[in-house]
Amino acid sequence: MQIKRIGLLTSGGDCPGMNAAIRTVVRYAIHNKLEVVGIFRGYAGLINEELKELNHRSVSNIINRGGTILKTARCPELLTEEGQIRAVQAIKKNNIDALVIIGGNGTHRGAWELFNKWKIPLVCIASTIDNDLNGTDRTLGYDTAVNTALEAIDKIRDTATSMERIFVVEVMGRDCGLLALHVGLASGAEEILIPEKKLDFSKICHDIVQGNLKGKISWIIVVAEGAGSAKEIGTKIEEMTDLEVRTVVLGHVQRGGAPTANDRILAAKLGTAAVDLILKSEFGKSVGVKGENLNITDIKSAMEKKEMDLDSLYRLVRILT
């Protein structure tokens, strides 16, 4: 079947760079004589047929903007048979030949259902601040989120050193510790707690007390949300060390803001790769990168546990602390 018209949607947690990817897909698809229809509010908007034709100018002045002009949502309904039937009917009714889907883990799960069970031709662009998709070194939005958290922690360090305090800073990442590990390494955090490594509270508290005795009074402890809450961890450290602790939850701040140059460039690479796959009728794929090169993964394996070398990063943190 010749593809003439594609649907484009963003789904799940938004991330910086989604707009840059939308811009790329729209303009590169039009360049290749495809029509593009924007689907608003992710899979929910697909089910409810919230559609609008997109042209070259619809995506002007968005390359630098965080969030997504197509809006986004989480849509548990797509994991039900009824939701899938409605989505498939909407695709057929609106003459959409293939979909480009921009999002993270949950979004890939929905895409897999539509592709595997209902044979909908589609391609995903790996996009999430969590960087938890397999088959890509970096997901779209990750670099910006790391830099946003880093900027915040640098500021926290100013007050931590001035007031000689211990800070526990919680970062996002769902159940993946990569964001915390990279932010912790870049910010020179004294301790990083991630879900992939078992917490040894008594060791951490022992180190803090020993450091304190030697005159080291300020600490930055970065905790991945999947490893526990800053509040609980802070309280425990206070109880075990008898020292005062402050906690900060960076939360959704990490999801916003203008994308970094790296994320904009990644958006250009991944967006064109997604359209190229559609033009070649290679469906059911997720586009990402390995090093500087594109890497194409089956959606199913993109959802598997990410292959990553956390140990060597963690060792480095230990050596440099």
Ligand code: F6P
């Ligand atoms: O997947 C992106 C993410 O920001 C995670 O890091 C976080 O756990 C989750 O989404 C938060 O989801 P919500 O915005 O729905 O609260």
